[in-house]
Amino acid sequence: VTATGRYLFAVTRGLVDGDLADVTGLRGAPLEVVERDGLQGVVCDVSLDEFGEEALPRNLEDLAWVEEVARSHDDVVRAVASRATVAPMRLVTIYASDTSVQGQLDDLRGKLLAALDRVEDCGEWSVKVYSTSAVPGPTAPTGEKVTSGAAYLQRKRDQAEARRTADDHVVQVAEQVYAALSEYVTAGRRLALQDPRLSGRAEMMILNAAYLVPHNSSEAFQATAETLSERYSDAAIEVQGPWPPYSFAMLE
Amino acid sequence: MTQTPRSPATSRPYTTSLEQSPTSSGPAPANLADILERVLDKGIIIAGDIKVNLLDIELLTIKIRLLIVSVDKAQEMGIDWWRNDPMLNTGAQKLADENKELKERLEALESGSGDRGSS
Numbered sequence: 001v002t003a004t005g006r007y008l009f010a011v012t013r014g015l016v017d018g019d020l021a022d023v024t025g026l027r028g029a030p031l032e033v034v035e036r037d038g039l040q041g042v043v044c045d046v047s048l049d050e051f052g053e054e055a056l057p058r059n060l061e062d063l064a065w066v067e068e069v070a071r072s073h074d075d076v077v078r079a080v081a082s083r084a085t086v087a088p089m090r091l092v093t094i095y096a097s098d099t100s101v102q103g104q105l106d107d108l109r110g111k112l113l114a115a116l117d118r119v120e121d122c123g124e125w126s127v128k129v130y131s132t133s134a135v136p137g138p139t140a141p142t143g144e145k146v147t148s149g150a151a152y153l154q155r156k157r158d159q160a161e162a163r164r165t166a167d168d169h170v171v172q173v174a175e176q177v178y179a180a181l182s183e184y185v186t187a188g189r190r191l192a193l194q195d196p197r198l199s200g201r202a203e204m205m206i207l208n209a210a211y212l213v214p215h216n217s218s219e220a221f222q223a224t225a226e227t228l229s230e231r232y233s234d235a236a237i238e239v240q241g242p243w244p245p246y247s248f249a250m251l252e
Numbered sequence: 253m254t255q256t257p258r259s260p261a262t263s264r265p266y267t268t269s270l271e272q273s274p275t276s277s278g279p280a281p282a283n284l285a286d287i288l289e290r291v292l293d294k295g296i297i298i299a300g301d302i303k304v305n306l307l308d309i310e311l312l313t314i315k316i317r318l319l320i321v322s323v324d325k326a327q328e329m330g331i332d333w334w335r336n337d338p339m340l341n342t343g344a345q346k347l348a349d350e351n352k353e354l355k356e357r358l359e360a361l362e363s364g365s366g367d368r369g370s371s
Contacts, residue, residue: 090295246290
């Protein structure tokens with residue numbers, strides 16, 4: 001018999017029997033709910049051969065493994081979010097037993113309840129803005145010949161100046177879009193910009209924002225984003241959601 | 253078993269590319285970078301019984317590997333302007349240099365004490 005642990009996906013409240021009947025946990029294990037005074041932990045069994053302290057550091061080096069677990073984790077959190085208010089845990093939060101999970105729910109009760117209150121009836125929306133205007137490159141686009149050292153230096157200065165102006169403009173667009181979208185939201189935060197190699201887009205990402213938006217404002221929020229994308233012709237605005245409130249259900 | 257959603261359904265995230273026509277938008281699986289950004293960097297961090305230092309892993313290996321995977325994908329799509337951008341390539345260059353140095357030291361070790369010189 002291999003040892004098992006309890007993988008905690010999320011903490012929630014108000015789930016009833018059967019809510020998660022059509023969702024499975026990791027590696028096909030059934031989802032279970034560990035309850036403590038109204039707080040519920042959504043868990044499933046995991047083998048410690050795969051999720052134990054020895055195996056985890058090795059498995060986390062394997063991107064295919066990480067992707068599988070991350071997608072399953074997200075699927076479960078998403079399923080819980082569609083039925084109740086959810087506070088998602090970070091990947092691979094694992095306990096030895098249900099007693100241990102309940103101990104955590106007890107210890108953090110106040111903070112967990114506050115986190116759930118904060119995200120109740122809200123979804124997380126991701127807004128990424130890319131600059132579609134061409135940034136002046138290191139070589140002059142015109143074919144004009146450089147005739148002297150002074151002319152060369154002048155051209156370098158002009159290019160640097162053009163780049164600075166372009167950078168300032170890009171920063172302004174990002175600020176304006178971020179602020180304009182804050183109107184209908186409960187909270188907003190700016191995440192790290194993704195490298196083009198991560199985003200898969202050649203354009204430079206100038207804003208990577210997450211907003212906590214009440215479900216009944218999500219249409220107004222999307223409409224605002226659409227208006228903004230018409231206003232800024234040199235920016236591409238990508239809106240994605242709703243996500244479970246990963247970026248907002250933190251403990252304080 | 254009947255299920256009655258009590259809050260508005262949270263469907264799979266979909267991407268709306270606003271510069272495209274509305275007909276082209278629709279449900280699409282979320283991109284891995286976006287999922288990892290949330291399930292690894294965000295989410296509630298509480299101590300489990302299984303101790304694993306995610307910080308080491310998430311900041312180094314996962315991100316580096318993610319970059320490498322995406323680089324291949326980007327190259328397939330013909331996007332490679334960043335290859336010549338020193339700002340983006342310093343990390344890769346540093347790793348390459350380190351690798352080269354380590355390889356040289358290993359070769360020196362394997363060829364004996366190292367002071368016998370190359371034959």
